[in-house]
Amino acid sequence: MSTTQSKPNDGSQTQHAKATRTFELPTLLQRRDGEMTRELLLQPGQHGLGMTPASLLADTTTTATCGYCATGCGLRLHIRDGEAVGLTPETDYPVNLGMACPKGWEALRVLDSDERATAPMIRDTNGDFVKVSWDEAFRRFCEGFKQIQAEHGNESVAFVSTGQIPSEEMTFLGALAKFGMNLLHGDGNTRQCMATAVTAYKESFGFDAPPYTYDDFEQSDCLVFVGSNPCIGHPIMWERVLRNKNNPDIIVLDPRRTETAMAASEHVQLRPKYDLQLLYAITNELIKQGYVDEAFVNAHTKGFEELRNHVANFPIDDVAPQAGVDSVQLRRVVEKIGRGKAVSLWWTMGVNQSYEGTRTAQAMINIALMTGNIGRPGTGANSITGQCNAMGSRLWSNTTNLLGHRSFTNDDHRREVAEILDIDIDRIPNQNSLAYDQILDGIRAGKIRGLWVIATNPAHSWIDQKGARELLDQLDFLVVQDMYDSADTVKHADLVLPAAGWGEKEGTFINSERRYGLLKKVCKAPGEALADFQIFRGIAHYWGVGEMFAEWTDPEAVFRIMQRLSAGRPCDVSGIDGYEQIDACGGIQWPWSSEDNNGFEPEQQRRLFGDGVFFYEDGKARLIVDAITPVPEPPCDDYPFWLLTGRGTVSQWHTQTRTNKSPVLRQLYPNEAYIEINPANAASMNVSNGDPLVIRSRRGKATATAFVTPTVASGQVFMPMHYTETNHLTLSHFDPYSRQPSYKDCAVSIEPASARNPVERENIQ
Incomplete structure (x- = not known):
């Protein structure tokens, strides 16, 4: 495996201006008999606002990575008297090149909210939250979970983490939970967005390795988007597509006529969940038309004959009518892919959140490999990541993978980690954790009695939401660690730990193109809220394993530990010269090993597999x-519509715990749930724009406003995922390889709310 050649480092700065670094503010904590001191949660060398606090007393700027999506834009933060007072897009940052979406522009505004969690809270015997000291919160945390472990075993407590905290915090959390607290089970909410891509890459390439760099958006002459709407989901990536000077063909496979599909040269508007069959038919036709790079296939792949034999069962003329598309159009698509000199294939949640998602992603990987479209500018089978640090979670959360994307079941891997961390190997589990859905099943079965939820909101986001909420209430002890006390999951908690957010702490995020970027502290967290990193330090101390983490003093110290853990791995970052180099370079893509850093500085745009060597031994x-495999819940007489879900607008994000705190963003999207419905279906029900509708599935019912539009096909409807109503309806089924939920399809019925009597309408709402 190789990356693009780098440039010699002559000691000068790169095009990205060096920025001022800021560090975690001191936080006063109540003492507990002299044990819990202010110094425990301070970072060594910290005073005021950072290394050179005097430099921040005057007006200045510093650049940090945005904390919304995994694009990883650079934001120029304007500092006055040590506090960020505004921001603009960073013009020289190699990701966004001076652009930002509305969420990025409002990144500071959402921190200033009266819904912020500002003090630890415990639920009293009356069911009300009461504020307590950090000392009491840490005591309750440890007593609650230790009591459950003593009565029911270590496997009775689990944690659910996130893709939205820095890599250093993820590493600390995973090590603390698995090695310090003896928890076996823990998963991340990246299971909801990226598990399919992870599994597909691991099986196809031998490692979870997105091969591309954002420059490929501008270098392709043919871009294929499957289940992906970057115009809305990743608008800065879409801006990079618009900068492409090759007049590229843009091919979109999507049941909806999305904003991206409207700009495409070919919109293949297939029926829901026919993407795998369609990709196999395209693969078959590419082979039949002779568009295979046989030299590359023979030298660098295995399994081509099995592939050829399998896809022969999917002739275009048979598959096209089943998928609801035109075979002539499909042949045009094949020609454009086959004749393209630099073809890139891109997917997002329309593929990942599917019960066949892993194999669908691999169907795109197959096309890229067999046509030789990998390792060169403008090529690749490229997963666009969802959350700001989903890549960090994949490498460093210590959930389904051991640190550095090792395996818990590999004794050599466990030994490596134990030696690097100087801990007993027996502290490292030798079996894998349950996946997210299996953790919830464990709660249902009474096997998991305690749960720790960090920076995620399953009471809103988990599939079949009603069932998830019931399970959260079934727990003996639920701890929720979050920025906002208004988050849906907080309402079910027994203990709430108030956390700092983006801009109030430091660390690194890893974006979709494998780029480490810096998160910086430019604001004070409100009240007594602490950085997650410091909460973990406090828990380690109170749990009695503080000595195990004596070296884990601050985020950059943990980054150095991560570098040691990465050495010799495909994700090696041992050659990065600390946070200062990441800052100066405008981020650094992995891998960047100590061998790479031999008088060279990293090239800004590096892609993998330029030498055709993958991560298998051969x-x-x-x-x-x-x-x-058949659709688990196709439409029927009682539930005649396909329900599709996805992103609504550029201004919305996930469960809206942040975006709905911005008055600007709230004006840019409908505040109430809506459902897109085809004009023919609306006319048959005498429904007009703005009418209230009742939507039912086998799980529950919801109300939403009708949005009559031809962008959805007849027999299909679409609801944005950001509204709580949507997951009242979704079906709890999963990809068998990645365990990722299939949010994008289930069967529903629809009727006007006025079709029911007034009492029932009131109950529905």
Whole structure:
């Protein structure tokens, strides 16, 4: 495996201006008999606002990575008297090149909210929250979970983490939970967005390794988007597509006529969940038309004959009518892919959040490999990541993978980690954690009695939401660690730990193109809220394992530990010269090993597999195919509509715990749930724009406002995922390989709210 050649480092700065670094503010804590001191949660060398606080007394700027999506834009923060007072996009940052979406522009505004969690809270015997000291909160945390472990075993407590905290905090959390607290089970909410891509890459390439760099958006002459709407979901990436000077063909496979599809040269508007069959049909036709790079396939892949035999069962003329598309159009798509000199294939949640998502992603990987479209500018089978640090979670959360993307079941890997961390190998579990859905099943079965939720909101976001909320209430002890006390999951908690957010702490995020970027502290967290990092330090102390984490004094110290853990791995970052180099370079893509850093500084745009060598022992990628599986819940007479879900507008994000705190963003999207419905279906029900509708599935019911639009096909409807109503309806089923939920399809019925009597309408709402 190789990356693009780098440039010699002559000691000068890169094009990205060096920025001022800021550090965690001191936080006064109540003492507990002299044990819990102010110094415990301070970072060594900290005084005031950082290394050179005097420099921040005057007006200045500093650049930090945005904390919303995994694009990883650079934001120029304007500092006055040591506090950020505004921001603008960073013009020289190699990701966004001076652009920002509305969420990025409002990143500071959402921190200033009266819904922020500002003090630890415990639920009293009356069911009300009462504020307590950090001393009491840490005591309750440890007593609650230790009591459950003593009565029911270590496996009776689990944690659910996030893709939205820095990598250093993820590493600390995973090590503390697994090695310090003896928890076996922990998963991240990246299971909801990226598990499919992880599994697909691991099986095909031998490692979870997105091969691309954002420059590929501008270098392709043919871009294929499957289940991806970057115009809305990742608008800065879409801006990079618009900068492409090659007049590229843009091909979109999507059941909806999305904003991206409207700009495409070919919109293949297939029926829901026919993407795998369609990709197999395209693969078959590419082979038949002779568009295979046989030299590359023979030298660098395994499984081509099995692939050829499998896709032969999917002729275009048979598959096209089943998928609801035109075979002539499909042949045009094949020609454009086959004749393209630099073809890139991109997918997001429309593929990942599917019960066949892993194999669908691998169908795109197969096309890229067999046509030789990998390792060169403008090529690749490229997963666009969702959350700001989902890549960090994949490498460093210590959930389904051991630190550095190792395996818990590999004794050599466990030994490596134990030696690097100087801990007993027996502290490292030798079996894998349950996945997110299996943790919830464990609660249902009474096997998991305590849960720690960090920076995620499953009471809103988890599939079949009603069932998830019931399970949260079934727990003996639920701890929620969050920025906002208004988050849906907080309402179910027994203990709430108030956390600092983006801009109030430091660390690194890893974006979709594998780039480490810096998060910086430019604001004070409100009240007694602490950085998650410092909360973990406090828990380690009270749990009695503080000595195990004596070296874990501050985020950059943990980054150095991460570097040691990465050495020799495909994700090696041992060559990065600390936070200062990341800052000066405008981020650094992994890998960047100590061997790479030998008088060279990292090139800004580096892609993987330029030498055709993959991460298997034989260096060859795998071409993987599988049987088609039936849709778990197709439409029927009682529930005649497909329900599709996805992003609503550029201004919305996830469960809206942040975006709805901005008055500007709230004006840019409908504040109430809406549902897109085709004009023909609306006319048949005598429904007009703005009418209230009742939507039912086998799980529950919801109300939403009708949005009549031809962008959805007849028999299909679409609801944005950001509203709580949407997951009242979704079906709890999963990809068997990645365990990722399939949010994008279930069967529903729809009727006007006025069709019911007034009493029932009131109960519905």
